[in-house]
Structures are given as structure tokens and as C-alpha cells.
Amino acid sequence: MEQTKQKKLTGSQIVWEVLAREGVEVVFGYPGGAIMPIYDAMYHQKIRHVLVRHEQGASHMADGYARASGKVGVCLATSGPGATNLVTGIATAMLDSSPIVCITGQVASALIGTDAFQEVDITGVTLPITKHNYLVTRVEEIAPAIREAFFIARSGRPGPVLVDITKDAQQGLGEFIWPAPDEKPLKLRGYRAEVQTRDDEIIRAAELINAAERPVILSGQGIVHSSATALLTELVEKSNIPVASTLLGLGGFPATHPMSLGMMGMHGEAWVNTAIQEADLLIALGMRFDDRVTGNLKTYAPNAKKIHAEIDPSEINKNVKVDVPLVGDVRRTLSELVPRVISREPTGWLKRISALKGDSAVRDVQSLPPNGKLYAAHVMNDLWRLTEGNALVVTDVGQHQMWEAQYYKHDHARKLITSGGLGTMGFALPAAIGARFAKPEDDVWVVVGDGGFQMTAAELSVCAQEGIKVNVALINNGYLGMVRQWQQFFYEGRYSATPMKGPDFVKLAEAHGLTGIRVTKREEVEAAVLRAKAEPGTVILEFRVEQEDSVYPMVPSGADLHNMIRRPSPIVETAQDPS
Amino acid sequence: METKVHTFVAYVEDKPGVLNRVISLFRRRGYNIESLNVGRTERPEVSQITLVVRADQDTARRLVANLYKLVSVLQVLDLSREPSVVRELALVRIRADQLGRAEILKLCEAAQARVVNVSVDSVVLELTDGPDKVDALYEQLQSLGSVEMVRTGAVAVAHAPQTGIPPDLGRAGKPPTGAPDAGSLP
Numbered sequence: 190m191e192q193t194k195q196k197k198l199t200g201s202q203i204v205w206e207v208l209a210r211e212g213v214e215v216v217f218g219y220p221g222g223a224i225m226p227i228y229d230a231m232y233h234q235k236i237r238h239v240l241v242r243h244e245q246g247a248s249h250m251a252d253g254y255a256r257a258s259g260k261v262g263v264c265l266a267t268s269g270p271g272a273t274n275l276v277t278g279i280a281t282a283m284l285d286s287s288p289i290v291c292i293t294g295q296v297a298s299a300l301i302g303t304d305a306f307q308e309v310d311i312t313g314v315t316l317p318i319t320k321h322n323y324l325v326t327r328v329e330e331i332a333p334a335i336r337e338a339f340f341i342a343r344s345g346r347p348g349p350v351l352v353d354i355t356k357d358a359q360q361g362l363g364e365f366i367w368p369a370p371d372e373k374p375l376k377l378r379g380y381r382a383e384v385q386t387r388d389d390e391i392i393r394a395a396e397l398i399n400a401a402e403r404p405v406i407l408s409g410q411g412i413v414h415s416s417a418t419a420l421l422t423e424l425v426e427k428s429n430i431p432v433a434s435t436l437l438g439l440g441g442f443p444a445t446h447p448m449s450l451g452m453m454g455m456h457g458e459a460w461v462n463t464a465i466q467e468a469d470l471l472i473a474l475g476m477r478f479d480d481r482v483t484g485n486l487k488t489y490a491p492n493a494k495k496i497h498a499e500i501d502p503s504e505i506n507k508n509v510k511v512d513v514p515l516v517g518d519v520r521r522t523l524s525e526l527v528p529r530v531i532s533r534e535p536t537g538w539l540k541r542i543s544a545l546k547g548d549s550a551v552r553d554v555q556s557l558p559p560n561g562k563l564y565a566a567h568v569m570n571d572l573w574r575l576t577e578g579n580a581l582v583v584t585d586v587g588q589h590q591m592w593e594a595q596y597y598k599h600d601h602a603r604k605l606i607t608s609g610g611l612g613t614m615g616f617a618l619p620a621a622i623g624a625r626f627a628k629p630e631d632d633v634w635v636v637v638g639d640g641g642f643q644m645t646a647a648e649l650s651v652c653a654q655e656g657i658k659v660n661v662a663l664i665n666n667g668y669l670g671m672v673r674q675w676q677q678f679f680y681e682g683r684y685s686a687t688p689m690k691g692p693d694f695v696k697l698a699e700a701h702g703l704t705g706i707r708v709t710k711r712e713e714v715e716a717a718v719l720r721a722k723a724e725p726g727t728v729i730l731e732f733r734v735e736q737e738d739s740v741y742p743m744v745p746s747g748a749d750l751h752n753m754i755r756r757p758s759p760i761v762e763t764a765q766d767p768s
Numbered sequence: 769m770e771t772k773v774h775t776f777v778a779y780v781e782d783k784p785g786v787l788n789r790v791i792s793l794f795r796r797r798g799y800n801i802e803s804l805n806v807g808r809t810e811r812p813e814v815s816q817i818t819l820v821v822r823a824d825q826d827t828a829r830r831l832v833a834n835l836y837k838l839v840s841v842l843q844v845l846d847l848s849r850e851p852s853v854v855r856e857l858a859l860v861r862i863r864a865d866q867l868g869r870a871e872i873l874k875l876c877e878a879a880q881a882r883v884v885n886v887s888v889d890s891v892v893l894e895l896t897d898g899p900d901k902v903d904a905l906y907e908q909l910q911s912l913g914s915v916e917m918v919r920t921g922a923v924a925v926a927h928a929p930q931t932g933i934p935p936d937l938g939r940a941g942k943p944p945t946g947a948p949d950a951g952s953l954p
Contacts, residue, residue: 316789317796321839379781379842503833506826
């Protein structure tokens with residue numbers, strides 16, 4: 190193997206040499222004692238560094254960058270508290286299969302195990318929430334460990350990888366050895382990025398699809414990760430099978446496509462969940478049957494055969510027992526499957542689903558006549574219209590997240606970034622900052638509640654310091670809205686610790702040298718959104734919305750998917766067409 | 769679903785923290801370990817971990833899939849699916865005076881256990897056999913006096929070299945194409 194040999198470098202210099210060769214443009218981090226050599230070596234580097242205000246922001250920014258770009262996001266932190274502050278962001282990336290590499294400083298190798306100042310066993314702490322991690326104690330191990338970290342993070346089912354580097358390894362001198370560009374892709378003896386789908390499984394799946402009368406495709410984030418959107422569209426247009434999407438799958442299939450049903454699960458529209466329950470075949474593509482998607486497993490799609498295309502073999506039969514597993518990369522699976530699927534005309538099944546939609550439209554908050562109140566759903570719908578459906582939207586966790594998923598129709602992959610699996614409040618603002626660096630041309634919107642926003646609002650300073658623009662649509666209802674909704678539905682309205690007083694968000698924006706706009710009426714929404722888009726810097730749009738509105742429909746946790754709590758109906762005498 | 773005892777042999781990289789990764793997986797996913805044994809193999813960079821787990825078929829399959837997700841795990845075999853030898857070593861100390869010893873020695877002979885130490889009021893025996901045989905000897909000895917026992921947990925090896933046995937990465941049926949060959953460690 191031909192290798193490029195150079196003069197001796199310090200471990201810290203090697204870190205940056207490797208990052209540059211992995212194509213890293215920006216890193217998000219926060220310096221401290223045990224990582225100072227790496228920060229010192231950064232001083233003359235071209236890679237941009239973004240100074241966060243809390244290390245949780247760094248891991249979320251790396252995550253947002255990764256999800257927007259499809260590349261690996263990178264964050265840096267010092268040992269001890271710096272490293273533990275990354276943890277929430279690492280777990281978020283793990284649950285949503287997002288490729289990030291976290292580099293942490295560690296106390297000198299001689300001090301490990303002595304409870305030294307700012308010593309934490311971060312590889313131990315992050316063992317269950319990383320795809321893999323490394324403790325590097327020698328300078329020669331730095332380059333291979335970081336190279337492997339990038340490879341593991343981005344290949345197969347992506348995920349976070351942490352590389353913990355002791356201070357003496359950072360300071361030591363070593364020869365920087367890097368494989369020549371023509372070297373074959375990295376192969377790790379214990380690592381299998383993916384398994385190939387088997388021919389007999391493809392044939393069985395095609396037979397089931399061609400024989401099904403009431404099929405539904407369940408599209409997940411795997412479609413986005415493997416860039417299979419075009420193949421999915423081809424499959425749908427050939428077979429006329431409707432597509433329901435998971436939260437993280439939104440955008441993997443165009444939401445305005447006539448065969449798109451929308452989001453499934455706990456807050457999926459009634460027709461979506463009913464269609465799943467009535468289906469005779471579910472074709473699950475790159476999703477994992479999360480409990481928020483299935484409801485009660487015992488009554489889930491009781492008459493449906495199930496095909497499960499999934500890259501991670503440990504997901505097969507984990508929650509839902511499937512008839513045909515298609516283990517492998519979903520794009521490769523689809524490329525073999527689609528030619529075997531016969532072309533079919535629309536059937537009575539689609540008519541049945543259309544009928545279900547009519548019922549829901551009447552109950553839709555969009556059909557409310559003007560009553561002077563501002564509903565979050567209105568804000569989402571207006572935002573969708575005013576951004577022409579093209580914004581890159583980063584949402585936080587809670588009611589606003591579900592309204593966004595219901596009312597902002599995403600037609601393109603990687604245009605919705607949200608914390609689905611872990612449900613991490615405080616995710617949106619830092620993740621959007623990361624996404625901004627990945628997509629400098631995009632119209633980036635943060636959709637966030639007043640609760641989640643206050644968790645990581647300190648990162649507004651990053652927007653100011655770095656001179657970057659994101660638009661923040663702050664849905665302020667003065668409550669931890671989703672918990673309040675559960676208290677209303679399941680705890681007899683005892684609003685325990687959910688009413689929340691926030692700061693004056695307009696002044697908060699101004700205190701950061703940013704722009705703040707308050708919106709209290711629906712007729713003000715359009716002008717405010719257009720003004721925010723026109724402002725050169727970051728804008729906080731505070732929408733004072735109806736305080737005790739709830740997200741409908743709702744499948745209570747663990748309930749049957751078809752037993753939804755519906756918006757009280759009829760809420761108006763003369764319903765209008767929501768479109 | 770019906771559960772049975774599965775004996776898994778995982779070949780892992782001999783590096784610090786690898787056992788922790790394997791155990792952490794079992795703890796996190798709620799698998800119950802009946803016995804665990806860790807040791808060297810003929811290759812200095814490879815260790816083996818023998819795990820005995822009670823699980824249904826599907827859980828056992830997902831356990832293998834989850835083990836394969838660990839980067840430090842090179843190969844996993846489920847030896848309950850094929851002819852294999854499973855052995856563990858037990859050391860048993862039994863209180864015995866002069867009179868009781870004859871009885872004990874008779875049992876030892878039948879069970880092919882060895883006497884490794886004799887003191888004034890006790891005898892220490894060593895038995896290497898399948899876990900069920902160890903259980904059986906223990907029960908028999910209990911009728912003769914106060915018994916203490918330590919055992920190593922099982923180690924296992926298949927009768928035949930493992931060519932053509934697929935590492936079951938997530939499905940039943942014939943071996944997947946392109947799957948790693950279980951016969952040779954990568």
C-alpha cells in the first residue's frame with residue numbers, strides 16, 4: 190500500500206490534517222483545558238470553527254449540518270463537563286441515525302483513572318449512545334481512529350462516533366501517515382455496513398405487492414439516507430400504491446403528490462391511520478415501526494402482510510413481525526424490486542381513502558371561519574404558502590412540531606430536520622445553525638415552542654457572532670403545550686408545572702442585536718413572514734397563539750391506531766374547503 | 769414464544785473495553801445471561817466470549833444481529849443450532865469425614881470427577897463436563913453433606929469447522945449472498 194509520508198507533526202496537527210482530508214468545512218465546538226492543543230493547532234487552519242454557547246449546541250449543530258447536507262457533522266469539546274454536555278446531542282443523533290463525529294479532549298493518559306480535574310470516562314458514558322467510540326492515548330492512533338470514525342459514522346445505518354484523545358497524545362510528535370488517494374475504501378474486520386438483499390426475498394416481496402388489493406407504503410428516513418426518493422416515486426407511479434410517511438421520512442416522497450397520504454402514527458391524520466389499519470399489505474421502506482408509529486402492536490394493521498426493507502438486521506421483527514424482510518440498503522432493494530412490480534391502475538382502495546379524507550377536512554382547524562384567534566396550524570399553513578414550500582425547516586419537539594408536520598407540506602428530502610426518536614427539546618435552534626452552514630443558500634426556518642426555545646436560546650449569540658441568518662418562528666402559547674394537552678386528556682386537566690412565563694422575546698432578539706417581531710393576529714402573519722425573509726440577519730417572529738389548542742387527531746400512547754381522539758366536530762356549521 | 773437455552777460464541781477483538789461493549793448490549797436490551805466465559809483463542813488478537821442465554825428463537829436472532837453491530841465483534845456463532853461440545857469446569861468442596869468419603873469417591877468415579885484436595889474434614893473435587901452433568905453431580909453430592917460449588921460457565925466449540933454456516937444477520941432460511949463467511953474470521 191502506497192502511503193504519503195510527511196515530516197513529524199503533533200497529534201493536534203494530525204487531527205486537523207485528517208479533518209481536512211475528510212472534507213470537513215466547519216466544526217462546532219468549545220475549548221477547554223484538555224483540548225487546548227487541538228485548538229492551538231486550529232489557529233492556522235482553514236476549517237471554520239463556530240464557537241457555541243453550550244456543548245449541547247455543538248452536537249446539535251453537527252447533527253443539523255449532517256442532516257441538511259448528508260455529510261458528516263463534526264463537533265469538539267473538552268474533557269469532563271465539556272464532553273458530558275455533548276451527551277444529549279449524541280443520543281439525539283443516535284436515535285435518528287445521524288452521522289456525526291465528536292472529538293473530545295481527555296486528561297493525560299497517565300492521569301486516567303485517578304479522578305483528575307475534569308476527568309470523565311466519556312467513552313464509557315457514551316457506549317450505549319454511539320455507533321462506536323474510541324479512546325486514543327497514543328499519537329499514532331489518532332489518524333486511523335478519526336478516519337475510521339468518519340467511515341463508521343457515514344456508512345450503513347449512520348450514527349454518531351466519538352473519538353476521545355488524551356492530552357499527551359495531542360501533544361506528542363508522530364509521523365502523519367495517510368493512505369494515498371487510490372487506496373481502496375477502508376475495511377474494518379468487525380464492521381459490516383450492510384447486507385445484500387436476497388433474490389428470493391425480492392421475488393416474494395414482488396409477489397405480495399402484485400397480489401395486494403389494499404397496499405400502503407410506509408416511507409421512512411432510510412429513503413432519505415439512501416437517496417431513494419426517485420425510485421420510490423417510480424414505484425408509486427407504476428403501482429398506484431399510496432404512501433404514508435414517518436415523521437423523519439417527511440420529504441422523502443413529495444407531500445403534494447396525489448399519492449401522498451401524509452404522516453402516520455400518533456398525530457397522523459385519521460385517513461392515514463385508518464388506511465394502515467384497513468390495509469392488506471404494508472410495504473415498510475427504511476423505517477423501524479417506532480411505538481409512536483404503531484400504537485398498540487397487538488391490533489396494528491391486523492389484516493396486513495408486512496414487507497420490511499431495512500438496512501439494520503436487528504430492526505427486523507423487533508416490534509412488528511414481518512412476512513418478508515428485505516435486509517439491505519433500501520435504494521439497492523428498490524432498484525431490484527421495482528422492475529418486478531407490475532403496473533396497475535388506481536383501484537377502489539384509493540377511492541376509499543379519498544372518502545376518509547373528506548371527513549377529516551370538516552374537522553380541520555383550517556376550515557375555521559375567522560374568529561380573531563391565531564392558531565398555530567394557521568401559522569404553519571401560512572408559512573408553507575409564503576415560503577412556497579421550499580424552506581428548510583428545523584423543528585423542535587412538541588405541539589408545534591406536529592402542526593408543522595401536518596401543515597407544512599415538504600416536497601423535497603432534507604428539508605425538514607427534527608428530533609424524532611429522542612424528542613429532544615432545545616434541538617431546533619442549534620440544529621438550524623448547523624443546517625445554515627450546510628445550506629448557505631436555503632431559506633432556513635426554525636419552528637420552535639416557547640419551552641424548547643428557552644432551553645438553548647443562548648445559541649442566538651452564535652447567530653449574532655457568526656453573522657448568520659435563520660428565521661425563528663416561535664410558537665408561543667405560554668405552556669409546555671404537549672404536556673398540557675396530555676394533562677387535559679389524561680390527567681383531568683391538572684396543569685402541573687406546564688404554565689410557563691417567558692421573557693419578552695422581541696427584546697431578547699434586540700438584546701442580541703437581532704430583529705424581533707410579535708404577531709398576535711392572523712392578518713399580521715403574512716407581512717411579518719415577508720419582513721423576516723427580507724431582513725439580512727436572524728429574526729425572531731413571536732407568534733402569540735391560542736393557548737389551549739391541542740394537536741388532533743391523537744392516538745393515546747399504547748392505544749389502537751384506529752382509536753384516535755378527533756378534533757371535536759362539527760366545530761363550525763359551514764365548513765370550508767381547507768385548501 | 770417458546771424459549772430455549774442458546775450458547776453463543778462471539779469472537780471479538782482483544783482490545784480494552786470490548787467485554788464492556790458486549791455486556792452493555794445485553795444489559796441495555798434486557799437479555800438475561802445465564803453464564804459468561806471470556807478467554808483467549810489460538811490467535812493473540814482475538815478473544816472468545818461464550819454466552820449462555822435463555823431466549824426465544826426471534827430474540828436469539830436479533831441478539832446475534834445486535835452483536836454484529838458492535839464494531840469489535842468479528843464473528844458470532846449460535847452453537848445451539850448445530851452439533852457442538854459444551855463444557856464447563858466446576859470446583860466442588862464437600863464436608864466429609866472418613867466415613868463419608870467412600871460414598872463421595874464412588875460418585876466421583878461414576879461422574880468422572882477428580883479429587884484435587886483432601887483435608888481433615890472436606891474434599892475438593894474437579895469436574896469438567898456439560899452444564900447438565902455438573903448440575904447432576906451437584907444434586908447427588910448434596911445428599912451426602914454440605915456442598916459449595918464454583919463454576920466457570922460454559923465454553924463451546926462446534927464439531928465441524930464452521931464453513932457454510934451463515935452468520936444469521938437477521939433472517940431465517942438459506943445463507944444470504946455476500947454475507948461474511950463464518951468459516952474464516954475476517
